[in-house]
Amino acid sequence: xxxxxxxxxxxVVHEGDTVTLNxxxxxxxxxxxxxxxQEKKAPTFLFMLTSSxxxxxxGRLSSILDKKELFSxxxxxxxxxxxxxxxxxxxxxxxxxxxxxxxxxxxxxxx
Amino acid sequence: xxxxxQSPRYKVAKRGQDVAxxxxxxxxxxxxxxxxxxxxxxxxxxxxxxxxxxLDKSGLPSDRFFAERPEGxxxxxxxxxxxxxxxxxxxxxxxxxxxxxxxxxxxxxxxxTRLTVL
Numbered sequence: 001x002x003x004x005x006x007x008x009x010x011x012v013v014h015e016g017d018t019v020t021l022n023x024x025x026x027x028x029x030x031x032x033x034x035x036x037x038q039e040k041k042a043p044t045f046l047f048m049l050t051s052s053x054x055x056x057x058x059g060r061l062s063s064i065l066d067k068k069e070l071f072s073x074x075x076x077x078x079x080x081x082x083x084x085x086x087x088x089x090x091x092x093x094x095x096x097x098x099x100x101x102x103x104x105x106x107x108x109x110x111x
Numbered sequence: 112x113x114x115x116x117q118s119p120r121y122k123v124a125k126r127g128q129d130v131a132x133x134x135x136x137x138x139x140x141x142x143x144x145x146x147x148x149x150x151x152x153x154x155x156x157x158x159x160x161x162x163x164x165x166l167d168k169s170g171l172p173s174d175r176f177f178a179e180r181p182e183g184x185x186x187x188x189x190x191x192x193x194x195x196x197x198x199x200x201x202x203x204x205x206x207x208x209x210x211x212x213x214x215x216x217x218x219x220x221x222x223x224t225r226l227t228v229l
Contacts, residue, residue, distance in 0.1 A: 004153075034217060042115070042202070042220040043154070088153055096167060097142055097206070099218060101153030 003027075004091050006102035014110050017079050021105045023089030024071040033072050034099065035063055036088040043088055046074070079109045115221035117203050123227045124193045132188045132224045136205030143186050144218060145178055146202040154202050160186060193228045200225050 004025045013019055025033065032050045036043035047056045049065035049072060056063050060079075065072045076083055086106050090099035116135045124130050136143050142161055146154035147170075156170040162183035171178070175193075180186040190197055204218035 006153075036220075041222040045217045045219070048217055090153075096159070098144060098156040098159055098167065098170070099146075099154075099204075100156065101146075103151075103153045 004089060004100050004102040006087075006089050006105050008105060009103070010106040010108070012108045012110065013079055015080055017109075018075065018077045019079060019107060021074040021076075021087050021089075021107070022071060023073070023102055025089075025091045025102075026070060027091055027093035027100065029094045030067065030070075031092040031094075033065055034090045034092070035072070035074050036090065038086045038088055038104070039084075046087075076107075079107075081109050081111055083107060084109045115203055115205050115219055117201075117221040117224050119224060120222060121225050121227075123229065125229055126194060128193050129189065129191045130193055130226060132190075132201050132226070134186045134188070134203030134205075134221060136184065136186070136203070137207075137219055138184075140205035140207050140219075142206045142218075143180060144204040144206075145186070145188050146204065147172075148200040148202055148223070150199070157188070157201075190226075193226075195228050198226055198228045 007022045032048055034048045035046040037046055047063045052065055052067040060077045063074045086104040088104045089102045118133045144159050145157040147157055148154040158178045159167040160180040163180050175191045177189045200223040202223045203221045206216045206218045
């Protein structure tokens, strides 16, 4: 059965810490992997990854995909309280355009 | 509009009632998706439209769930005879992607409708 698994389920850190969130997947005909940040409302897009080994970076956030080992990581450096959210990983596969999501990682950053 | 909008933002229904949830996608977006997000879980796919055509409804959990997008813009998700297990946030997303044209365009999500069935 196709699936997307995120770890850890939740994480509590202090401001300034660096965190690494994990997403592993098992799907047929993988096409792309996306990361979203969800606070109390709409998931907001962070990154889309399609190629292995190419890091995508936006400010303190970065992400990379390993298509051989079937996982991606999302790194956040120098965390701030505003980074507190649920981080969702999703995969597109086969011919469809729908996203299959993992269960999310809930990150809490304490001052 | 500036983004995807959904209404109502919150809906409380008594078990057995019918509900209708509305989604206004970003203007010009071809693709529209509905997802169901239970508390503490990731969103799960329900159904997908390309323009007015419903191309995939494999995620609809039962025949009580029905979605339409008659003019290829606004979409409505209807749930008949609601049950407690229908309680969730219903997210709508749109993208400019057309099916089979690759996977470059991300989906933009609305704020969701939180449905509580008592």
